[in-house]
Amino acid sequence: MAARPAKSVRIGVDVGGTNTDAVAIDPSQQHTPSRGVLAHHKSPTTADVTAGIETAVRTVLEKSELPSASIASVTIGTTHFINAVIEQDARRLRRVAIIRLSKSFLREVPPFSEFPPGLTSIIKGYVGYVDGGLHIDGSEEAPIKEEQVVERCAEIKKLGLSAIVVVGAFSPIDEDFKQEERVRDIVQREIPHADVIVSHEVANIGLIERENASILNASILRYAKRTVKGFRRAMKALKLSCPLFLTQNDGTLLDSAAAAKIPIRTFSSGPTNSMRGAAYLTGHETEKSSAIVVDIGGTTSDVGVLLPSGLPRQASAYVSVAGVRVNYSMPSLHSIGLGGGSIVRESDGKVTVGPDSVGHYLTRDALVFGGKVTTSSDIAVAAGKAEMGDSKAVASLAPSLVEQAQQRIRSLLEGAVDIIKTSPEPLPVLLVGGGAILAPESLNGASELKLPPYHDVANAVGAAISKVGGIVDIIQGVADQSVTQAVDRAKEMAIQRAVDAGAIRDSVIIAEVETYPVSYVANQLRTIVKAVGELDINMQPEQLDDEEADDPDQEPEAAKDFAVKVVDEPPVDVMKYTPTIARSKETDILEWDITETDINFLADGCYVLGCAGGGSPAASRIQLRDMLRAGHKMKVIDAASLTKDAVIYWGGHMGSPATSNERLQSLETVHAFNALMEYLHQDSFDAVMGLEIGGANGLEPFLCGSSRFFDRPVIDGDWMGRAYPTYWQTTIAVHAPGELVPCAIDSGDGKTIIMTKASNDEIVDRALRASCSEMGSRVGKAAKPTTTQRVRDFGVLNTVSLAWRIGRCIAQAEATNTLSTVAEAIVHEVGGEKSAKILFRGKIVDVERRLFKGHSYGSITVAALSTDEEEEASSKRIPSVVTTGTIRIPFKNENIYAEHTAEDGTKQIIASVPDLICVLDSASGRSLGVPEFKYGYRVTVLGITCSPRWSDTEAGLKIGGPGAFCYNDITYKALGEYVEPRSVIEEFAPK
Structure with a gap:
């Protein structure tokens, strides 16, 4: 009897918008001329994606003559799930209920605040709140109250919703209380068939973005389960009993059961697969050095950087998916309009290539295929760099046109490579994609160019050879441990997570480490660690039950609805917009009535004047926008309009901007104003002024001065003209020392401190900052009320106007x-x-x-x-x-x-x-x-x-x-x- 073949062959599939690629590959043969590729197949993507995958995999099995028993794994990279969100496909998206955990915060900036209106109309189902939440140091803001959760569940059941997101403040660092898990357990007990998503399993710190990702994940979940079951059934039809994986955005694997639970992690894995495949096919993976990958398709070229770890460099903290900000890992890419179908034009002796393209009509429209459009593919054929179609069809192209077009292609690629680089040193450039033949033989900024075999199916190769990863994003105290010890602990956690996900322990390496001291919070360190390792092919990951029935109340998928989607109001014409200035009937002074457009301008302008500090105004902008939409009013006056005896309150936030990432914008400053008014036995004041115009504090006066609260005008000025780190770095402290007390700070959750006396201004800030740390690391502050004369003599005037003007410039x-x-x-x-x-x-x-x-x-x-x-x-x-x-x-x-x-x-x-x-x-x-x-x-x-x-x-x-x-x-x-x-x-x- 012949020996049973070892399970060494992996199958990779990439489902793109145009083609579905499949490869069978034996990674143990990477260093042979074939790179271990035993068979490959490219076919048009079909409407029934599952059938297309089955056909592609069957073809490579037949071409390679491999028995199904020799297949170690099947890995699929797909845009299937993200397309349903981008297209706002109501057949495949469910309404979602959100339960937020925080006793005192998270009410001012509600879920869906920045979702496109069409997407909101499809998936917004319910928003509820229960006590809970953590502070930035990991302590509990409030314990979970089970009866509140039960009440929210009753409301959700009445609406017939079965996709539920649980999101708590600082839940990614909740190691002790497990609040989200506890609420999930209660919800699943009360609503047995519900799909419950806990946000910390989806994304990292940054509440709005983590919640957004969780909402998208919950909405697509049922469709993802159905799709993954279809993939599993296709494997069964092919008599494949090996594990099924899907590729994640960061280049690592997700078993099919996890992919069905967190499909959002697969949304943008295509470019990552391409980069990983490029490294494998060129042999660069073994060099442990950075490289640039250029993936040239039919319409665009995507350029990214492979790190020495073999994984792509990640994009910045927040990325946008279908118009929604999220914070999960995505590769950092620079895309240009250059592909095989790019249209070549000559005008006034100047040749351009792209950015428009004939796209998938290349085989109809290009000259070499009998068409009438000159494309970059025609240039490649004319230059003798490629063989396709009828080369005689491009014989009449002028040599000068061919040469100039090639120079333009070179220039486009060199510019893209230089933009993506982080240092001037040349790096290897790996070329993949069907249009890779367009590239010249050398590029400035490239130490060498590598065009590997099978470059046109690099995406599928990248899927097949993906590794297993584990990620940790944690905030730890470093008062009782060193920074090194804190980082080492995070590394150990990441390694264990990789092993739990199916990596061979001995193969796991630390791929990325980032540490961020938390601003203005003593001895707190944020550490992000990624560990990656080789897949243990002997491991049997959790799999979906293919025979499990779908939801009993689930209707068959209807035909796609091409009806007009909900669209947003047409934007204001910022070139013609003028602010509304009117004379007050009560006071006879000129007032500036603030609109939503003004708030948008101010938010951008304030962040510029923050000089990189002051915290992002993003959440404040949403809060004020929603207040304006609810009918509340905000007004601005010039300092010259103040009466001589006016009483002016001023203040803003104190603490760490990192806290605001989770607790969002709240009412701490309003509470601090009330506390100081009570202490001073004042029941009103005449105007409000900002502590600093820079960052989020630049918008805080509009909250306090709005008709929702004190209904007082905001003075066009502040005490810094910018942002500074401390309360005593203000022009009033410069010119009128001793005017910072009495003052009040309030935590927003029931803790207030009033400071009545101080020996100097600096100690005021130091004492309040120490208290702030014990009060959750962010407080609202009300400073000693000031006078008209001090505002005019010592304030930095017209800075609200300046922020508005800068924001208008940007718009x-x-x-x-x-x-x-x-x-x-x-x-x-x-x-x-x-x-x-x-x-x-x-x-x-x-x-x-x-x-x-x-x-x-x-x-x-x-x-x-x-x-x-x-x-x-x-x-x-x-x-x-x-x-x-x-x-x-x-x-x-x-x-x-x-x-x-x-x-x-x-x-x-x-x-x-x-x-x-x-x-x-x-x-x-x-x-x-x-x-x-x-x-x-x-x-x-x-x-x-x-x-x-x-x-x-x-x-x-x-x-x-x-x-x-x-x-x-x-x-x-x-x-x-x-x-x-x-x-x-x-x-x-x-x-």
């Missing part, structure tokens, strides 16, 4: 496709080149973060862009202060100074606090805060001259200059002349 640049000159527009708005300067343009090539005495410090290094990246620069661009070399920007939540290092090594400080140093994302025009600093981002560094309230006095420079951050060797030199922003009220007042 108008977005609307007119002029983001390349958004920095120039901002320079104009803040007073022109005598007041503001573009310091540098480049890309972030290094990010450093560290913990020192309980605070988060760090720096970014920005390197100059290459000439190729600048080729489309607008003639309207203002020259930057420096154009070559690098600049380094240290930060303590806010950017402190910008130091230029020339190519000859010479260093100079080109800007420093108290002047504003703002880092803009060149792609979106928006500000990058410290949490968003990421390798590879193209940025524009902007410098803005500070108010003379800071720079004209020794006290101002002592409190707000470089010395305040322990950089005593740096002497402040003004960037330019300060120009007071023009009042919006003054400009747009009725004549």
Whole structure:
């Protein structure tokens, strides 16, 4: 009797929008000329995806003459699930109920706040709240109350909903209380047939994004189960008894049972499979070094970076799927409009390639296939680089056209490669995809080009050879353990998770480690670790019960509904929008009535003025937007409109922006105002002013001043003109010391502290910050009420107007496709080149973060862009202060100074606090805060001259200059002349 063949062969399948690819591969033969590929098959994707997979797998089994017993695994990469969400396919999406866990928070920014309206109309089913939630240090905000959960379940049952998401504040770090699991157990007891998703199993820290991912996951869950069962049945028809896996977005495997529970993790695995397949087919996987992968398809080319771990470099913290922000792992890609079907044109002697394409009509429209459109594939045939169709059909193409088109293709690829790189050193470039033949033989920025065999089925190869991973994202205290011990513990957890998922323990390596000291929270460290290992083919993962009946109440899938989807209101024309200024009937002063458009402008402008700090205004923007939609009013007045005896309250948030990622925007500042009013025996006040215009605190006055709460106007000004780390770094502390107390802080969940006296202003901040740490690491603050005279004499005026103008610049640049000159527009708005300067343009090539005495410090290094990246620069661009070399920007939540290092090594400080140093994302025009600093981002560094309230006095420079951050060797030199922003009220007042 012949020996039973060893299970060494893996089958990989990639289901794309155009083709379904399948390969049979024996990884033990990787170093042979065939790379272990025993058979491969490419066929058009069918409407019935399962039938298409079955056909593709049957074909490779027949071609390779492999017995089914020799197959170790089948791995499928598919866009099946994400397409249902993108297309808003109501047949395949369920309504979802959400239960949020927090006693005192999470009410102000509800679920679905930023979902597209069409998607919301299909899947929003119910939102309920129960006591629970954690603080940032892992302590319990409130215990779960079972009776509340039971009540929510009764409400959900009445609505007939069976997809339920449970999301609790800081649940990813809940190791002790297991709140989400406990609520899940209660829900499953009360609603036995429900699918219950706990958010911490879907994504990491960042409540809105984690909840969004969980909602999408729950909505698609039933369809995913049905689809995975179909995959399993196809395997059974092929007599395959091996495990079935699906590929995840990060390049690792998910067993079929897990994929049916968390299908969102498979949403965007295609590009990752391509990159992993490229590394395997070229043999680069064994080199343990970075490489760039260029996947050239029919319409686009996707460019990404493979890390030494063999996994793709991941995108920034938050990505968008079908218009919804989520925070699960996604590969960082740069896509350009270059593919085999790209249309080639010649006009005025200039040749262009793409970005438009004939796409899947290549075999009908290209010249070599008898068509009338010149495509990049025709150029490849004419240049003798490819054989397809009838080469005689391109014989008449002018040699100059062919040469110029090839040069344009080279230029496009070189630009894409340079953008995705994080350093100027050349890297190997691996070419895959059906259009890989378009690439030239060499590229600037590439140490070598590799075009492997089977490059056109690299996606399926990547699926077949995927590894097993384990990820940990945890916040730990480092008071009683060292940073090294905390990181080692996270590594051990990640390794164990990889083993539990099916990795061979001895093969597991740590692929990625990131540590982030938590800003303004003493001795708290966030650590993200990814471990990966080889699949244990002897392991039998959990599998779905293929024979299990589908939901008894589930109707057969109907034909696809092509009816018009719900669409959003048409956007406001930001080029024509003017704010509403009217004279108050009660006070006879001019008031600016704030609209939703104004809030959008202000949010973007405030983040720019935050100088990378102050926390993201995103949640505040949603809160205020919803209040306006509910009919509440917000007004702004000029400081000149204040009466002489006016009482002015001011304040904002204190604490860690990291807390806001989970607790979202709440009412702590309102509670603090009430507490201080009670202490001072005041029942009202006349106006409200912001502590700082930078970041989320720039919007906080609108909450307190709204008609929902105190119904008082917001003064067009603040006490910083930017953002600073501490309460005492304010212009009132500079010019009127001792005016910070009495003040109040409130935690938002029942804890209030009033500080009545202090020996100096700095101790006020230190004492309150220590209390803040014990109160959940974020509080609302109400400062000592001030007077009209102090506002006029010591405040930084018209900064609400300035934030609005900067935000309008960004919105108008977005609307007119002029983001390349958004920095120039901002320079104009803040007073022109005598007041503001573009310091540098480049890309972030290094990010450093560290913990020192309980605070988060760090720096970014920005390197100059290459000439190729600048080729489309607008003639309207203002020259930057420096154009070559690098600049380094240290930060303590806010950017402190910008130091230029020339190519000859010479260093100079080109800007420093108290002047504003703002880092803009060149792609979106928006500000990058410290949490968003990421390798590879193209940025524009902007410098803005500070108010003379800071720079004209020794006290101002002592409190707000470089010395305040322990950089005593740096002497402040003004960037330019300060120009007071023009009042919006003054400009747009009725004549």
